[in-house]
Structures are given as structure tokens and as C-alpha cells.
Amino acid sequence: MGLSFDCASKIEIQKILELGVDPSRIIYANTNKPLSFIKYAADNGVSMMTFDCEDGLIKIKKVYPDAKLVLRISPQSNYKVKLDLGKKFGCHPLKASKLLEMAMNLKLNVIGVSFHVGHGCLETGAFAAAIEQSRKVFDIGLAMGFDMHLLDIGGGFPGEIIQNVETNITFEEIAEVANKALDDFFPEKDVRIIAEPGQYYVSSAFTVAVNIITKKIFTDKDTLSPDGDFLDKPTVQNEPTRMYYVNDGIYGCFLLCLTDPGCFVPSHFKDSDEELHNSTIWGPTCDSLDLVIENVKLPELTTGDWIFFKDMGAYSFTTASSFNSMPKVKEYFICEKNYGICSALNYLPIDLASNENVDLNRSVRLKYHT
Missing domain, CATH: 2.40.37.10 (Lyase, Ornithine Decarboxylase; Chain A, domain 1)
Known part of the structure; x- marks a missing residue:
């Protein structure tokens, strides 16, 4: 099916590797990583991982300077979601340039941008807004000389329709809006688009x-x-x-x-x-x-x-x-x-x-x- 894996911890990475999955098909997408977990990823060739703050960059530089980094942003919009993950994860898009500059000074390799609109997205426009903001951060990275070629549009996709919320949007409706935004803001054929549709699948x-x-x-x-x-x-x-x-x-x-x-x-x-x-x-x-x-x-x-x-x-x-x-x-x-x-x-x-x-x-x- 061409599926890859989003892991949040050392144990999750270990389980996926034990299944025989190639490390290149894993993204370590938890921005808050202990040094020991980063070292485990380094020892096992899991090079793609996210960051959203200065401390994260310092830790990665210390034990995995060859990592392929993805800057996670916290999309700014008034669209409704059940649980706003931006309160805990991601940097404000306006702070992205400072983090990218720090990564450049540390000689780290940033390859893309990621976001998550939040758990239980109730309005499809949240994806369009986040993709547009990601484009701006993407362009900042390109201008600095980073080889930006990946966009992770996160999760928030529903499984079955939930019966008791004010808006019952479907996966298909989100896909229509997201695909149009991707066509508008990421028309390049060499940009890899990934997502985290775990809830949709299970x-x-x-x-x-x-x-x-x-x-x-x-x-x-x-x-x-x-x-x-x-x-x-x-x-x-x-x-x-x-x-x-x-x-x-x-x-x-x-x-x-x-x-x-x-x-x-x-x-x-x-x-x-x-x-x-x-x-x-x-x-x-x-x-x-x-x-x-x-x-x-x-x-x-x-x-x-x-x-x-x-x-x-x-x-x-x-x-x-x-x-x-x-x-x-x-x-x-x-x-x-x-x-x-x-x-x-x-x-x-x-x-x-x-x-x-x-x-x-x-x-x-x-x-x-x-």
C-alpha cells in the first residue's frame, strides 16, 4: 500500500523496526524527544524527525547532527477543532525564520514543514489555512538554502461520521479542500506530501x-x-x-x-x-x-x-x-x-x-x- 509510519517514542520505533520496516519509512514525529530516544533513532538510521523549538535543535545537534529535520508549525486560524494541539506542539509561523536560522548556524539539515490542525477537525478550511501558512515557511527555508522537499499535513481526519457534533465533515470533504490547497500552494512535482490518517484507518x-x-x-x-x-x-x-x-x-x-x-x-x-x-x-x-x-x-x-x-x-x-x-x-x-x-x-x-x-x-x- 505504500504506507510509512509516524512514531512518537523509542518503543514505537523499535516495534516498527522489528516488523522489518526500513528506517527510511519512519518519521519520528514527536517534537519533545529525550536525548536517549534521539540517540536510539540515530543508532538505527531513523533520520527523519520533527522539531519546534531551540532546545530541540540543540539536542539533535548533540547526538544526531545528520538527521533530516522537519519544522512543525502551529497553524493560526479560527477554524473549529475539538482539541487544539497547537497549544502544546509547533512553533508560531512568525517564529519559523528564527528557528530555521538557528538550524542553519548549527549546520543542521531541514528538509520540510509539518503541521497538525488538531484532533477532530470540524471545518475543512483549517487544512487550507494551514497549507497556505506552510508554504510561507517553506519559502523561507528555500531562501536560506535548505533543500525543502517534504510537507507533512498531519492528521485530524475523521473515521466514521460522529453522530453528535455540530458539524459532521467527512474524509472526502477534507480531501477535496486539502487537494485544492496543495495544488494552489505546492504545485511542484518534487515536493513529497505525507499525512497521518491513523484515526481514519482504525x-x-x-x-x-x-x-x-x-x-x-x-x-x-x-x-x-x-x-x-x-x-x-x-x-x-x-x-x-x-x-x-x-x-x-x-x-x-x-x-x-x-x-x-x-x-x-x-x-x-x-x-x-x-x-x-x-x-x-x-x-x-x-x-x-x-x-x-x-x-x-x-x-x-x-x-x-x-x-x-x-x-x-x-x-x-x-x-x-x-x-x-x-x-x-x-x-x-x-x-x-x-x-x-x-x-x-x-x-x-x-x-x-x-x-x-x-x-x-x-x-x-x-x-x-x-
């Missing part, structure tokens, strides 16, 4: 199934009469909320819910014509921040029922911890008969997966999601 490959371990009916103050008595027949506006506590949460596969509430949409095995109720899904830990989603409409569920979440391939089980000594999820490979290969990976919290009383046949239905 999102739909994974499904998480969670089990309801506790159910509670929550009645807030709006369901009380003026005299302080509970209303026997609450209206739709003050219907009690069904609180479902499940065996995975933000310390497991749902970390993104901290910064992007409601980003994972629950599905269930009930009939589609059942009455829906105000519901909230909580994780299993003792932390009140352990909230998966609130104010979602679900049918009447009970303890022991299963809820599942599609499109969980990105930023899920890889971020799981054992907070409160909660067990991590157990992974199951699901093989589709019509493909004859393992085409999907679904996983369940490990404690319930080993419970003899759990009807795992219900979770097998998830195998049709590939």
Missing part, C-alpha cells in the same frame, strides 16, 4: 461492549412539587433520569469523553420501537469525572444488559489504565466467514468476559461491524 475496526453493573433512577429537584413532594407523574420535561453504571469508563476506553463529551454514541440490543428515556452512562470508578455520556435517549435497560459503542479504534484501549485497580478490557478477534480472515477486533471488560453467567452470544452480534 476507527471502524473496533467495537467496545460494556455491561450494566448498576442501575439507578435519579430524580432531581425539578420533579418535586412546590410543597417538596415527589411528583407521581412527572412530565416529559422533568422525567427522572436512568443512570447506568457500566464496567468501563474514562480510565479505560473512554478517555476522550473528558475533552469531547458524548463523542462515543451508545447502541443497544433492544427493539427499535421501544420507548426512549433520558439516560446517563457512568464508568465504574469512584471518580465523579468518570462520565461516558449524559442526556442520551435509551430504552429501558436493566442490570446485566449490554451496551456497545462502534468506531472505537482510535484513542480507546491504548489509553486505558488500572485506576481503582479496575481490570482492563479483554480483546477478542472476530473472524468473518465471508472474508475468511480476522477482519475486526472487538473487546469486552475482562472481568465480565470470564463470567460464566454472561451471555457472550449477545456480544457476538458485534462481529458484523467491521
Whole structure:
């Protein structure tokens, strides 16, 4: 497929090299690198890496002066993204000339520019703006005498359409805008364009199934009469909320819910014509921040029922911890008969997966999601 690899750490580089991947197909794209990690890259011929500050250049000069460097910028625009990575990574485009000048004085080799518009891009114009700003930095490098021949347009590409955000842009829509901007600002045929579409590739490959371990009916103050008595027949506006506590949460596969509430949409095995109720899904830990989603409409569920979440391939089980000594999820490979290969990976919290009383046949239905 012609794919290469974006690595963020020594361990990731090591894993990719152990697969037999040539070092030239790896970019060490974490701008914040310990000296020992840079030395490991040098010892193994992983020469392409990013930087965004003076300290980064000094460290690279010290242990890997022959590295092929890519200057990461922080695109400046008002386009909406769910998580702005520019707060942590990248230099302001106006500071790029000083960093390039420092690289020149250190006799380092800068070969290109990179950016990342942010996680969960909500407006396609973010890519056009970032590509235009990259062109300006690119030209500064060329004017200084660097052999600039690479542009990394980063990630931010969606996988499956997310159901509960204000803008549901698709990969195809982003590609249309990005390709036009590349034609306008990087028409040269000798400039290599790379990207980081990890979320696009892996999102739909994974499904998480969670089990309801506790159910509670929550009645807030709006369901009380003026005299302080509970209303026997609450209206739709003050219907009690069904609180479902499940065996995975933000310390497991749902970390993104901290910064992007409601980003994972629950599905269930009930009939589609059942009455829906105000519901909230909580994780299993003792932390009140352990909230998966609130104010979602679900049918009447009970303890022991299963809820599942599609499109969980990105930023899920890889971020799981054992907070409160909660067990991590157990992974199951699901093989589709019509493909004859393992085409999907679904996983369940490990404690319930080993419970003899759990009807795992219900979770097998998830195998049709590939």
C-alpha cells in the first residue's frame, strides 16, 4: 500500500523496526524527544524527525547532527477543532525564520514543514489555512538554502461520521479542500506530501461492549412539587433520569469523553420501537469525572444488559489504565466467514468476559461491524 509510519517514542520505533520496516519509512514525529530516544533513532538510521523549538535543535545537534529535520508549525486560524494541539506542539509561523536560522548556524539539515490542525477537525478550511501558512515557511527555508522537499499535513481526519457534533465533515470533504490547497500552494512535482490518517484507518475496526453493573433512577429537584413532594407523574420535561453504571469508563476506553463529551454514541440490543428515556452512562470508578455520556435517549435497560459503542479504534484501549485497580478490557478477534480472515477486533471488560453467567452470544452480534 505504500504506507510509512509516524512514531512518537523509542518503543514505537523499535516495534516498527522489528516488523522489518526500513528506517527510511519512519518519521519520528514527536517534537519533545529525550536525548536517549534521539540517540536510539540515530543508532538505527531513523533520520527523519520533527522539531519546534531551540532546545530541540540543540539536542539533535548533540547526538544526531545528520538527521533530516522537519519544522512543525502551529497553524493560526479560527477554524473549529475539538482539541487544539497547537497549544502544546509547533512553533508560531512568525517564529519559523528564527528557528530555521538557528538550524542553519548549527549546520543542521531541514528538509520540510509539518503541521497538525488538531484532533477532530470540524471545518475543512483549517487544512487550507494551514497549507497556505506552510508554504510561507517553506519559502523561507528555500531562501536560506535548505533543500525543502517534504510537507507533512498531519492528521485530524475523521473515521466514521460522529453522530453528535455540530458539524459532521467527512474524509472526502477534507480531501477535496486539502487537494485544492496543495495544488494552489505546492504545485511542484518534487515536493513529497505525507499525512497521518491513523484515526481514519482504525476507527471502524473496533467495537467496545460494556455491561450494566448498576442501575439507578435519579430524580432531581425539578420533579418535586412546590410543597417538596415527589411528583407521581412527572412530565416529559422533568422525567427522572436512568443512570447506568457500566464496567468501563474514562480510565479505560473512554478517555476522550473528558475533552469531547458524548463523542462515543451508545447502541443497544433492544427493539427499535421501544420507548426512549433520558439516560446517563457512568464508568465504574469512584471518580465523579468518570462520565461516558449524559442526556442520551435509551430504552429501558436493566442490570446485566449490554451496551456497545462502534468506531472505537482510535484513542480507546491504548489509553486505558488500572485506576481503582479496575481490570482492563479483554480483546477478542472476530473472524468473518465471508472474508475468511480476522477482519475486526472487538473487546469486552475482562472481568465480565470470564463470567460464566454472561451471555457472550449477545456480544457476538458485534462481529458484523467491521
